[in-house]
Amino acid sequence: MTTKELQQKSVVYRKKILQYITKAKSGHTGGSLSSTDIINVLYNDVLNTTPQNFSSPDRDRYIQSKGHCVEALYVVLADKGFFPEEDLNTMCQYKSHYIGHPTKKVKGVEQNTGALGHGLPLCVGTAIAAKMDERNYKVFTLLGDGELPEGSNWEAALSASHYKLDNLCAIIDKNNLQISGTTADVCNTDPLDKKFESFGWAVKTINGNDVEELRAAFNSLPFEKDKPSVIIANTIKGKGVSYMENEMKWHHGVPTKEQYELAQLELDNALTLL
Amino acid sequence: MAEKNNTNPYKANLEIFSETLQRLALNDENIVAVTSDSRGSGKLVPFGKKFPKQIIEVGIAEQNLVGVAAGLASCGKKVFAVSPACFLTARALEQIKNDVAYSDNPVNVIGISAGVSYGALGSTHHSLHDYAVLRAIHNIIVVAPADNFETEMAIELAAKTKQPIYLRFGKKPMPPLKVVNDDVFAFGKGRVIIEGDDVAIIATGETVYPALQAAAKLQSEGILATVISMHTIKPLDTQLLQELAIKCKAIITVEEHSVNGGLGEACASFLLQNQFSKPFKIIGLPDEYTVTGSQQEIFNHYGISKDGIAATVKTLLEKILVPV
Numbered sequence: 001m002t003t004k005e006l007q008q009k010s011v012v013y014r015k016k017i018l019q020y021i022t023k024a025k026s027g028h029t030g031g032s033l034s035s036t037d038i039i040n041v042l043y044n045d046v047l048n049t050t051p052q053n054f055s056s057p058d059r060d061r062y063i064q065s066k067g068h069c070v071e072a073l074y075v076v077l078a079d080k081g082f083f084p085e086e087d088l089n090t091m092c093q094y095k096s097h098y099i100g101h102p103t104k105k106v107k108g109v110e111q112n113t114g115a116l117g118h119g120l121p122l123c124v125g126t127a128i129a130a131k132m133d134e135r136n137y138k139v140f141t142l143l144g145d146g147e148l149p150e151g152s153n154w155e156a157a158l159s160a161s162h163y164k165l166d167n168l169c170a171i172i173d174k175n176n177l178q179i180s181g182t183t184a185d186v187c188n189t190d191p192l193d194k195k196f197e198s199f200g201w202a203v204k205t206i207n208g209n210d211v212e213e214l215r216a217a218f219n220s221l222p223f224e225k226d227k228p229s230v231i232i233a234n235t236i237k238g239k240g241v242s243y244m245e246n247e248m249k250w251h252h253g254v255p256t257k258e259q260y261e262l263a264q265l266e267l268d269n270a271l272t273l274l
Numbered sequence: 275m276a277e278k279n280n281t282n283p284y285k286a287n288l289e290i291f292s293e294t295l296q297r298l299a300l301n302d303e304n305i306v307a308v309t310s311d312s313r314g315s316g317k318l319v320p321f322g323k324k325f326p327k328q329i330i331e332v333g334i335a336e337q338n339l340v341g342v343a344a345g346l347a348s349c350g351k352k353v354f355a356v357s358p359a360c361f362l363t364a365r366a367l368e369q370i371k372n373d374v375a376y377s378d379n380p381v382n383v384i385g386i387s388a389g390v391s392y393g394a395l396g397s398t399h400h401s402l403h404d405y406a407v408l409r410a411i412h413n414i415i416v417v418a419p420a421d422n423f424e425t426e427m428a429i430e431l432a433a434k435t436k437q438p439i440y441l442r443f444g445k446k447p448m449p450p451l452k453v454v455n456d457d458v459f460a461f462g463k464g465r466v467i468i469e470g471d472d473v474a475i476i477a478t479g480e481t482v483y484p485a486l487q488a489a490a491k492l493q494s495e496g497i498l499a500t501v502i503s504m505h506t507i508k509p510l511d512t513q514l515l516q517e518l519a520i521k522c523k524a525i526i527t528v529e530e531h532s533v534n535g536g537l538g539e540a541c542a543s544f545l546l547q548n549q550f551s552k553p554f555k556i557i558g559l560p561d562e563y564t565v566t567g568s569q570q571e572i573f574n575h576y577g578i579s580k581d582g583i584a585a586t587v588k589t590l591l592e593k594i595l596v597p598v
């Protein structure tokens with residue numbers, strides 16, 4: 001896929017994220033918009049995972065640790081044909097499988113996540129299994145910067161380097177905001193690069209809303225032989241909608257009709273400029 | 275059934291676990307043990323030496339232990355995640371709930387040195403809550419084997435079962451409950467060890483043996499007891515429970531667990547909700563700061579013993595004979 005096509009995908013995905021969140025009157029808007037480009041590039045340019053090979057033991061694995069931003073995952077999975085997009089009209093409705101966190105009842109979802117700090121340990125086990133079975137699949141997880149104080153992340157970070165898991169890549173959606181404030185104010189985890197380096201990981205810091213930089217980072221995996229890789233993806237929470245960007249209230253804010261229309265207008269304009 | 279402490283010919287269930295796992299791994303490279311600096315206390319040093327590619331060590335990090343185990347299980351590994359029950363089912367409870375049970379990754383969660391096996395080490399090292407918390411979590415089988423036979427059968431079956439399982443046992447040598455173990459072992463099916471119509475003593479794990487000793491004592495006094503090894507706490511063998519409620523005058527449960535939320539309350543809940551009103555007593559660890567000492571001393575203190583269980587049975591039966 002060309003850079004332009006990927007950029008167009010991102011805008012379309014953002015439009016759909018807002019469409020379904022607005023319809024469901026529920027969702028994690030800001031984080032879904034910050035992580036859209038990451039999930040877009042993963043599914044359209046990196047992962048070998050398709051609806052057809054989803055039961056193959058050789059498929060790449062993507063486990064979304066920041067499960068609350070499931071809306072971004074849903075629209076990408078629908079676009080990749082894992083399920084009909086119209087299913088998302090039931091999002092968060094009574095008895096719908098399309099709930100506010102990923103579950104395996106939705107095709108394309110590897111693990112039930114939502115409680116934070118679970119994705120990385122699951123990925124470590126999955127990556128160790130690949131080494132045991134001499135399979136070449138890669139394992140990816142998306143972490144929020146706000147979930148990094150969960151200690152289980154650092155337990156798993158130790159195991160990942162101990163077992164030299166260079167088939168594992170963690171992406172940190174570093175949008176610097178969480179539900180009650182900036183990550184710097186709530187529990188400062190900076191400098192993340194030095195922390196991960198000291199835990200034995202190979203680190204790259206990029207603009208996580210730039211599909212070219214994302215693609216280049218993914219293409220250079222593993223960053224070092226015998227080391228797990230982490231991409232510190234600097235992103236903007238609420239990316240793509242002017243009044244949502246870097247605004248804490250859009251963590252799980254749902255647009256009003258007027259706000260929704262304004263957002264769609266902005267995104268349509270962005271599409272024409274590409 | 276005399277205790278043979280000094281020249282104990284019996285093995286701990288823990289040792290049987292280790293031996294069984296080694297035997298299974300010989301023919302199955304998908305058997306994987308995951309440990310949290312627990313290969314020594316889990317008797318897995320020989321396993322690690324024989325199958326170095328089939329043991330994963332995560333260090334003292336129980337949350338990671340269970341998460342990693344779930345990841346491995348999702349890729350087809352038959353995983354035994356081994357750690358002291360006290361840490362495994364408290365510190366890593368959310369991983370058991372979400373990554374194992376909710377995500378349906380068929381991990382065998384192995385709680386070693388369970389109950390008050392680490393008696394003198396205090397409450398940090400006791401697991402008297404594990405049945406209670408795991409009973410409230412959907413999609414996990416909860417098992418406490420009583421003797422070596424049950425342990426071997428449970429481990430063999432666990433390796434074949436594609437559902438999350440929690441298995442817990444202690445480290446004390448356990449005599450066989452029957453000389454000939456010709457039972458068919460299945461999760462959710464209690465084992466009838468001896469039969470008698472006066473009282474049913476439903477025990478689990480390492481309390482079945484003292485229950486059997488109590489039954490022998492009672493028999494010498496003319497009271498005939500049925501003793502059940504209810505090795506599976508969830509799903510509970512409600513069919514057997516129903517038969518016992520019809521047959522016996524009174525029911526007593528025994529467990530190495532808090533009296534709150536364990537086997538006893540599971541039985542009571544079934545009986546009461548199915549119109550069986552029976553004289554009933556739960557023997558377990560009361561809701562207090564647990565006394566410390568050896569496992570046996572703690573058992574004796576709380577009446578989880580030959581004399582204690584027999585005395586409880588007699589008291590209960592006297593209430594039937596002499597209504598208040």
